[in-house]
Amino acid sequence: MIMDADVLFEPLTLRRMVRHLADPKVGGVTAYVKEGSDPGGLVARFIAFEYITAQAAARRTQNVMGGLACMAGGAQLHSRDNLIALGAAIDTSTLAEDTYTTFKTQLTGRRVLMDANAIVWAEEPDSLTALWKQRVRWGRGNLQITRAFLGLWFRPDRNRLLGDWGFGVLWFSIALMPLFMFAGSVGLVGLYYLWPPWVAPAFQVFEGVTFVGYLFQTMFFFAIDPAEGRRSWFAGVAFPGLLSVAVMVLALLMPFTSLADLAGPGRSSWADIAAQVILGWAAISTAAAWGVYRLDKAGAPKWLRNTLLALVGYGPLLCAIACGAIVAELRKADLKWDKTVKTGRARIRLK
Secondary structure: OEEOOOOEEOOOHHHHHHHHHHOOOEEEEEEEEEEOEOOOOHHHHHHHHHHHHHHHHHHHHHHHHOOOOOOOOOEEEEOHHHHHHOOOOOOOOOOOHHHHHHHHHHHOOOEEEEEEEEEEEEOOOOOHHHHHHHHHHHHHHHHHHHHHOOOOOOOOOOOOOOOOHHHHHHHHHHHOHHHHHHHHHHHHHHHHHHOHHHHHHHHHHHHHHHHHHHHHHHHHHHHHOHHHHHHOHHHHHHOOOHHHHHHHHHHHHOOOOOHHHHOOOOOOOHHHHHHHHHHOHHHHHHHHHHHHHHHHHOOOOHHHHHHHHHHHOHHHHHHHHHHHHHHHHHOOOOOOOOOOOOOOOEOOOOO
16 A cells, blocks of 8 residues: 555545455556545645545546546555556656556556545645645656656557546646647637637637536536545635636627727727737736745735635636646756645545
């Protein structure tokens, strides 16, 4: 068992994990890690929502696909044979040793899976400064994994799971999230000036698809974990940011063809600026989320940080962190292991 020091196991968790190792084809099992900070602030509630969508939902989906992108580092159970096949040691050449171990296990031909009924509770950061440090490390680790397994991506002939096109799209949609957000904003603003008649339908399609995804994910959050849904409902609703939700609703309910008429040749107006802000909000919200992080790091009052975070969104903050990880990796910053400080606030919340 590989685990974090702050993780608390429910009474039946280990039994539920170890039963899978009765199958010799299974090399590793991970648990469902839930955010257990008590008391937990707004940041912790956002993380709770994130963990339900990223673990209870996403890893169940990956189980169906036949394997996992990552066994959670906070609760990994391996068979002895699997550890021997991995060289009897955990590779620490990247900042994502849990993901590296997951990939290598599957490349040896053994399965890895997540048991959603095996639950552990972990304390997570309640400050954006600590969260940024933790997640930049995770993001850099994933970029290093991308480079380490460069020959596998979109090559199903080399590995049925890791080389699968669906798995590759899933992986890169997260690793390169800032590029997609920036490209979407640049595309919409570009249409505004280059092909004005196209901007309204493009904007409505872009935000409409985003809204459908947001609605499905939020409703699924409430359905898959009702207890956490009652506790963290606001975090689920405000995850993309209340301003982003307003932009999505605006695109759905308001005829936006007037956007094309706001910009006149050689002139600028407040309406023109407002139109560009709305069209470019995906990228602007990412920059704004970085600003909220800097405020938190400068010691801004928690009420101010929470208000701004609710407006800007936790999703854009994750995008800003991914951008920070890309920049740090390109700069070849030190690969030091910045541990996340924990204070023993985790509690098991049995239903």
